[in-house]
Amino acid sequence: MNRHVLHRLNGWVFALLVLLGAAAIGFLTARHDHIVDWTYNSRVSMSPETRAVLAKFDGPVDIVSYASPQGDLRQTIATALLRYQKAKPDLHLSFVDPQQDPAAMRNLGITVDGELILHYRDRQQRLDTLTERSMTDALERLVRGNDRIVAFVTGHGERRADGVANADLGTFASQLEQSGMRAVPLNFSQVTSVPGQTDLVVLAGPQTPLTPGATKALTDYLANGGNLLWLVDPGNLDASLQPIADTLGIRVLPGELIDGSSSAVGLKDPRTIVLGDYLPSMITRGFTLTTLFPEVAPLAETRQSDWKIEPFLRSSPQATTQSLDGNAAAQLKGPLDFGFAFSRLSPSPAKSEQRVVVIGNGDFLSNSYLGNGGNRALGERVFNWLLGDDQLISMPPRGAPDRVLNVSQGELSALTIGFMLVMPIALLVIGGWIAWRRRRA
Missing domain, CATH: 3.40.30.10 (Glutaredoxin)
Structure with missing residues (x-):
């Protein structure tokens, strides 16, 4: 076989192999795909x-x-x-x-x-x-089926789930309803106990003492395995709420938290506690967003109980307490806890675990502060944990930090001069130099 024929045969074999390779690649890619997401936070x-x-x-x-x-x-x-x-x-x-x-x-x-x-x-x-x-x-x-019933205690000046005032929780409650939770009022002047279909009771900072019937209904609800979210405002733990605190084994410390280091993030009121780091817990696992808590009541454990207690909100070591009238004479030194998660085997055979959360602040979920930092996301985590939806607890809002370019006026002027003046002149100079070199060559 002469060299010319062999050369042509090699060319045809090579072309055939290329076609077979392309067909094989097409066959494999049609049945197997591999996707790599290099965007921020894999959004x-x-x-x-x-x-x-x-x-x-x-x-x-x-x-x-x-x-x-x-x-x-x-x-x-x-x-x-x-x-x-x-x-x-x-x-x-x-x-x-x-x-x-x-x-x-x-x-x-x-x-x-x-x-x-x-x-x-x-x-x-x-x-x-x-x-x-x-x-x-x-x-x-x-997949849940029926909506989860979240009952908000009313009748004692609590924050309203349907309210539009700054201190109310109307905005957050409406978001709960979009996630399959139905917010309903619970007034103990109309009922003597918590209805049986209730999945969670929220006691959001009552401003007047609870009636004896309301106190008994809530303690019975806890004794029977009910889940509770208790938002405590500074200075409002009266005798009617003490049985609930005793059941959980906690107490509200006197005064309110102050932290001068909050000025580092531009806040002028030291009564607003800023958190960016959290104690490890099921609620805060993987949570890194900054949250703001105005006017915080410090909390503490009082005794051992059958509850498993996890503190998950704790102030910085620089925080102290002051009395509600602004007097710092009886100071407690930080770090101080103001958020506890309680869990235990449920006394009710209908569910396996009972859960309670107590937070020494209600404003972080209020209409005024809900949009600050990660307040909304933390509130969603708290409710998901209380309702047993542990898979949703760590579901973050997956935004991107690179969609907005923030530049000062000086930087904007420099960019404008650079693109509209410096770059065109530089291109003209480079082009002229290249043309001059070619003419001399």
């Missing part, structure tokens, strides 16, 4: 907490999107849900054109183009904004 990937929620389903989930076929909305929805379908293959997505049957859409209450209805067994949830957080909340409500 375009599904979080482990979302995967944990999907793992709770033991059957198919059907999602119907009422999206118009015009435009790219259907493709956007399908792309957003593809990650969920990869994690849960029996999650099915279908589309319905809302313009085909407007009467049916009105009966279904469809008002937003692209609105989703999630179906699981005989339950359904609606979703009109598609983000990972909103989708995961909807899936959590779907």
Whole structure:
């Protein structure tokens, strides 16, 4: 075989091998994918907490999107849900054109183009904004079934769950309802005990003494295995609340916390306690957001009990206490605790564990302070832990710190001069120098 024929044969064999290699690569990539997310906090990937929620389903989930076929909305929805379908293959997505049957859409209450209805067994949830957080909340409500009943004690000047005043909890309570929790009032002038279907009772800083009937109802509720969130304001622990404190084995220390180091973050009031580091606990595991607590009541354990007690909010060593009238004569030195998580085997056979949280502050969840730092996220963690939704406790809001560029006026002027003057002149000089060199060559 002459050299020319051999050379041509080698060329054809090489081309064939290249084609076979490309076909093999295409075959493998069609059946196996590997995705690497290099974005900050892996914000375009599904979080482990979302995967944990999907793992709770033991059957198919059907999602119907009422999206118009015009435009790219259907493709956007399908792309957003593809990650969920990869994690849960029996999650099915279908589309319905809302313009085909407007009467049916009105009966279904469809008002937003692209609105989703999630179906699981005989339950359904609606979703009109598609983000990972909103989708995961909807899936959590779907797998929960009935809404969790969160009863807010009223009638003694407590912070209202439906209130709009600065000190009320209306904004936070409305967010709870989006996560499958239903906030209801609990007035002991109308009932003599906590209703049996209640999942959690919230006692948010009563300003007047509880009636004997209310005190007995709450202590009986604790004795029977009920979960409780108690928000304590400085100086409001009267005799009517003492039986609850005795049941838990804690006491409210006199005065309120002050910490002059809060001025380092721009706060002028030393009564606002700023936390960025937290004691290890189920509630604060992996939590790194900064939280603000104005006017904090310090707490302490008084005795050993059958409760497992974990402090999870503690002031800095620089903190001290002062009396409510501003007198610092009877100071207690920091670090001082102001948040405790209690757990024990439940006396009720209906559930395995009973949980209680006591925090020496109610303002951090109020309408005025909820948007500060990580206050909202910490409140969600507290409620999720109290309701036994441990997988959702560490689900962070996965934002990105690199979406906004903050520059001073001087830096902005320097950037403007650099891009509009220095760079064009530099390019002209470099171009002229290159042209001069070529002419001389």
